[in-house]
Amino acid sequence: MAKAAEKIIVGVDGSEASIEALRQGQRFALATGARLEAWGCWEYPAGYEGYLAMGVEGFAHEAEEKLERAIREAFGPERPRDVVLRLVHGSPRTELVNGSRQASLLVVGRRGHGGFAGTLLGSVSGACVAHAHCPVLVVHPPGSEGSMA
Template identity: 40%
Template sequence: MSRTDHLTLGFDDSPGARTALHWALDEAARTGAALRLALVLDTPAVPAPVPYPVGWPDQAAMDVATAVLDRVTEAAAHSHPAVPVTRTVRRGAPARVLEDLSRTSRLLVLGSHGHGGFTGMLLGSTGVSVSAHAHCPVVVVRRHADPHGHVAVGLDGSPASRIALRFAARAAVSRGVPLHAVRVWTPPSPLWEPSGFDAAAVQAAETAALDKDLVDCPSTRITAEVVAGNPAGVLLAAARHAQLVVVGTRGHGGFTGMLLGSVSQHLLHHAPCPVAVVREPVPATPDVDH
């Protein structure tokens, strides 16, 4: 199975994971992809507050996990009969396992909150780490969104945001909905405003830059806006009536070592719709799953 023909869902049977499952099945059906369910049995690297049984995860835990995925696969066959579903149970640290599986995936999907029964995949260290380091785009599904809403994308002129734009445009086309592109610039504080600062000139330059980015955009219905303000707040507003909001992993922020910027992290935790975090594509490696 190549990375171009399937999605991977990190699944732990929590309510958040089940919400993500519905989204992933719909996405697979819409794009003609297969879906791989991945359940990770977390092997503790340090002593846990509640001690794990010696040798956990043992074969009994693996059998329970496999039974969970069998049940979910059977239900998916009834709700989405055209979507091929495979499953895999892995041992290890969830973030590392999911990052590894992302090497051979078109898209990696996560729920926003797990319950720790199998993986502890809360949208905390695991979700943010996977979103930052995955080898394919990651979609975090916090809740169901309006299926008729637009696709929103945040742009700042960085290479990462232009990659996000291409992903967002394809998503909008496949859904038959408008693409809403938002370019945000942050005005200087009045206390530190440079002499001769011309906000109107900056706004005009940002608008011209956005227009240039959108020239070759494949989406047929595009709305665009340039906003001066706080990027996280502006993009949250743009996501209010969206079915998907798309961002790059890192823009023009000064802290270039932060692979997942503060804006992306803010959206992952607070957006009212699924959030796609898009990195520069990484060459695929052979898939070993069956």
């Protein structure tokens, strides 16, 4: 049986750290021949469930625009051919951990706060490190202490 093509998943929230995570994920994808999936996870804010029937929309569209902006910022106007955008409805923590079951690498950004607080992982990156089913690369924003750039 032929092995399925490997894929690298990058969690994208539009932050500088997630844009750098896209760049780092692409480096690994190019080196390994894997496909890169840029995941923009979204969910309805708490308290909106009751208003959905009344037509409160736009959350998915906003997440899609944020994902596309991050791709342009990471790679310029021409998206690399091996980069696939995926809009995922659900909690980023849950969806990225679940997606890691079919990935060879999960890449997430860490926003960080500097000082002692900066030594701690955020809730999404921490959950991914603790629960992912594949290796996880946590990327700092460019220019921050611990940055790979």
